Amino acid sequence: MTNIAYFKDQFEGLADDDSTDTIKELSKAAFENFNRSGLPTSKLEEWKYTNISSLFEKNYQFSKDNSQEELSYSALEALNLPGQNEANVLYFIDGRFMPGLSKIRSSEKELVILPLETAAAGPYQKIVKEHLGSSSKYLKDGLHALNTAFIQEGVFIYLPKGQQLELPLYLHHITQATTENIISQPRSLVYLAENSNLQLVETYTTLGSMESFSNEVIEIVLEERAFLAYYKLQNDGPNAAQLSSTQIHQIGKSYVQSLTISLNGGVIRNNLNLILDSPGNETHLYGLSLLKGKSHVDHHTLVDNKQPNCFSNQLYKGIANDTATGIFSGRIIVQPDAQKTNAYQSSKNIILSDLATINAKPQLEIFADDVKCSHGCTVGQLDEEAMFYLRARGIPLKSAESLLLQAFSSDILNQIKLEPLRKHVEQLILAHLASS
Template structure:
């Protein structure tokens, strides 16, 4: 296991590389927190179903100490999303934001994209000081602290007020594991000012056959009357693992629409936290995980209602085959001041093999008395009567099975609003389900 002495030595080396400032101070706080907590184990309730300590057995280099890698343009072309010519493309290579590989197509009056430390020491320093690192208040574990300890070459994204950004932002997280294992730790801070709108899409790709581990933290701040559409697509190599934390703070009455699609990888942990810090907020969280082989995917959500008259809705679905393991651990928190809250949570799962496993744990913690909240989960198998109905009408059993599974997933697929992106995800899912059907 990667020992504390090695991590401490790496941290000390990083301290000598950059100027003093808010980012350096935050790194120090992160490392102090890491020393206190260490890596989480299954004895930690929040990590009960997902063990990650084994990921550190590989002699992976901390990405902060890897010389900046080079990547040929063909490698980026292979991972580009549909509609990229009308999108702002941000590339993280081995966890480090690369301005040279990125393309900004929106006018500067609408969108600002800067290296995080440049923003922290320039005209946006007050915004960075106010919002960077706030995710640590609700995520007190060593993995999050490790990312904070090694913030380097992060990115700052700012959507100006009143700007309904027409070009989406595509973020490509690329790990170059062609020569050796990689531990990548991307860090992002996204500010959406009042009455602005952003469509944000993230993908993950590992090049090469070596192991990769991406420990990512993205902090998003949404001001009043602003809207966010957020899409995360995880279709990575079977040797690729991720702990991906997205921490969204709705500091004004605003709207969030988030969809997470997980299709492959080794160990995947998605932390999606939404903190409603103003009244009249609305958030809709959707998730779909279609797993086979030995993939383990853990969707860990938190919706924290701190103010009154807010609405949240969660709907996650899973299809598990082979020896795959899925986890849904969703918590709705309703604070004492959050009267008139409406909060709903549903998780549905289909198991296709005896060896497949799902652990589902919906939770409500309510400290207000005038609320409407519900949660529920189901775990079952494919409907044999429906399968018989289709095969009796001449549809081959494998195709009938795939059709039923696609219909099960359709509720989530339809929540992907951009048509080209929805078609792309549908194609990935169709390919995955037909493979499972063989």
């Protein structure tokens, strides 16, 4: 069993590592917090619909230092996405950033990529000290603390002032579960300086038939007039469990577009927090889940409006078949100083099976009086009139269902601005629908 005592033994083994004082102090405080909090249970309101206790009945092992020796670059090419040859590509193997395998095509003036420990000890020390671990103010569960306690071989990504990066940045997370169950804990800190532009893509792959559990934390900070397009593609196997915690902090007036596509996997929990900390911030959050089998996908979003004249829009869609479970919990906070806030939230879902489940929990917490905020939720089946229309024109049942589900998904997919990635996702969805 992977329990607190096991993690304590592993943590004590980090005592002599070469991390900087900043990271060591942060890790120590986080492990003390983990000891107090323990693993989250379904008794907690935020984890009401997702019980992860069974995951920790499995004997997970931490990754080994020589993970990079087991995979060659030629083996990684099989995992390439369309358009990746015209992109910057970073690889994480078992949660560890691998500079030797990564391909940086942009110049150092355009894009700075460093091991997190190097950045914490060098010229970016101030940024790391101020922003690394800041997400713990919002993400207070034991799993977030566990990731921070075991920060090892993370990555620091920095866009200098004025850099409108043309090439997208791909982060591939690969877990080698070929001979034993593996727990990996990737950690990333991304900083977009004034008037910079980044397209960021994350993907996840488990190699092997053993169990994998990824406990990821990524923290992103945007200065004035920065632009972020952030795409997360989850298309792993049923033996892969994943907790992904993302915090995006807009410290200057900036623009964020975030899109999460969840197609395959075991138990998946996505925490996405947006902190709108400057007047005029704008953010758009999109999500699409196509669930089948026993998949369990839980989307938790938080938009904290701290300053006036901010705009946020959320649209999450889910399709559930077989015995799959989908959850959307969206929370909007409007602080007392955040007058003139416009915040919208919508969750739309289709159930294709009597055994599938959708749980939706939209929430508004408003402490200002001059705002426009709304939320809505729908859960239903395919439109019978539309089905009749298609069937009456000779379209077979399965094809008619697929056409309607593609139409249901289209307004989410159209938000993917990277054309090769969008076409790739469209093909994945077609294959997914054909096999359902």
